[in-house]
Amino acid sequence: MKNNYDIVVVGGGPGGSMAALHSAKGGANVCLLEKTRDIGYPVRCGEAMGEWAIKQFFEPKQSWIAADIKRSRIVAPNGIPIDIPFNKEQAYVLNRRVFDYDLSLMASKEGADVFTKCYVKSIDRNDENGYDVHLDYLGEHKSIKTKLIIGADGIESRIGRWAGIKTQINMRDMESCIQYSVGNIEVDSNRIDMYVGDNWAPGGYLWVFPKGDGAANIGLGIGSKYNRKKSAKKYLDEFIENKYPEATIHTTMCGGVPCSKPMAHPICDNVMLVGDAAHFINPITGGGIAAAMKSGMFAGQVGSEAIIANDYSQNFLKKYISLCQKDFTKRHEKIYKVKETITKLTDDEMNQMALKINELPPHKITLGKVFTTAIMKKPSLIIDVMKMFAGF
Amino acid sequence: MINIKEYRCDFCTACVTVCPPDCIEVREASIKIDNDTCIDCNLCTYVCPIEVLSPDEE
Structure with a gap:
């Protein structure tokens, strides 16, 4: 690990890897810091993604795909199913463990330095028009000097908070989510199911996303005001007991999903936020992989241009906002209204x-x-x- | 004061996201709340999907 990088990317999810990849591609000296020991694990995601969304970036590898989705079913509160075939569009349920890992490999191939078990503890403005990033790497304190920080640190978004960007989420828009990866169930391996209504998941929805071979991701998100009275876990346990009593639970994962409007101003001098950290999430589906990758890509591109121009001011970085707006944030704002x-x-x-x-x-x-x-x-x-x- | 069932926690950081004074620190497999800066708003207990956090009733 060097003491100096042009760009420091915090967080090794798809947003962070894309940011590192495109920073390196643009000629910047960049490192990617991940706090856990493994990139891609733990997974905190239903893992579904549209085919076109993934193909904007890469031809999908077979190892990334757990299931091809050709139809969906929405189940009404009284149990009546509506079956909806997809016409031209198709979707995938991914193996995020493999997918995220591969994206980080691509970033390193492009020249990014990648570090795991690397926890950022604080950031400080230095007198060289940049930031000092203080971190704990394998139990040792380290500091890195950098010109630009790309915060891809997920919903907690502490980078944004430390840099003075308003990142806190209104409780009204916060979804409390839990998911089990289950085995030993019978599901259509080409169909995703979504259950709506107060019984299953008040203020959200419940999903059954197949992963092939009698396995599936079964999870739900509920509005936090409901979670307060009865936890997301209780709702999910009841569902599994009723619908799939034979299911075996192989992984439990949970998380919060900010189903809010996208952040209007996810930048400040020397800092850009991408993906969940910038609340770039489809407010209805809760899906965020594509927006994270897109914003990561834009941040890497604008970041490396900033390095060449030697200008890290908010004024230079605002190009990042307009790229995101054209691509997806305006759409997310409309979806928020629909929600x-x-x-x-x-x-x-x-x-x-x-x-x-x-x-x-x-x-x-x-x-x-x-x-x-x-x-x-x-x-x-x-x-x-x-x-x-x-x-x- | 917030009670933490640490061994139940999945370290998902939903609580960190909603904490107004930023007094929760979640790392790979640890969760800590700084009681000096905690304002007892209990927002973290509302959002936790698996009942790790609860208000200390004492």
């Missing part, structure tokens, strides 16, 4: 919708149709919803 409408639907309304939709001939049932029915009162939202689901 506010959808969360107002009662269980009864959702049940009625399910009945209506199931009267349609099967080939006419699309995700778009489901949501057209959901938001009939606000037709202008239909297009946004369809766009959103095309992007997963």
Whole structure:
């Protein structure tokens, strides 16, 4: 580990690896710091991602993919399923352990230095127009001088907080999530299931994402105001007991997902935030891999340009914000509005919708149709919803 | 004061995210709350998905 880097990327998820990869590609001297011993583990994710979303970056490797998804099922509160085949679009359930690890390998191939078990304890402005990053690496204190920090440190986003960016999330938008990786169940290995309604997951949804060979990720997210009364874990245990009593639990993972609007200003002098750290998450699906990778890529590109220009001011870095806006943040803001409408639907309304939709001939049932029915009162939202689901 | 069931914790940092005074530190497999800066708002207990954190009733 050197004492000096042009760019320090904090966090080794997909956002961090993409940021390191593109910083190095742009000619910057960059290191990637991961606090745990393993890149890719522990997984805190349902692991689903749209095919087109992944293909924006790479041709997917077979080892990244646990299951090919060709259809989805939404289960209404009263148990009525709506089956929706995907037409052209397809999705994957990934093996994030392999995927994240491979992305970090790609970053190192491009020239980034990668360190694990490397915990950033604080950051300090230095008198050379940059930051000193203080860290604990394998139990030893170290300091690195840098010009730019890219915070890819996930929802906790301490880098942003230390740098003076407002990162705290309104409790209203916080989802408490838990997921089990289970085995020994019978599921359609090409279909993802989503359960909605207050019984399964109030203020959120429950998912069953197959991972092949009788395995699946079963998880849920509920609004934190519900979690306060009855924990996410209790909801999930009840579901497993009712629906998949034979399931064996091989991994338990949990986390918080900020289903908020994207951060309007995820930068300040010498600092950019990417991915979850910048609240770049689809506020309805809770999906964040694609936005993390995209923002990581943009941050790496703008960061390496900043190094060449020798300008790390907020004014230079704001190019990063406009790149994100064009690509996904504007869409996320619209989705947030849709979310506010959808969360107002009662269980009864959702049940009625399910009945209506199931009267349609099967080939006419699309995700778009489901949501057209959901938001009939606000037709202008239909297009946004369809766009959103095309992007997963 | 917040009680921590450390062996139940998954170190997911949901609590860190909502903590107003930033007094929770989560590392690879450890969680610590700085009681000097904790303001007893209990937000961390509301958000924890697996009931690791609870208010100290004493």
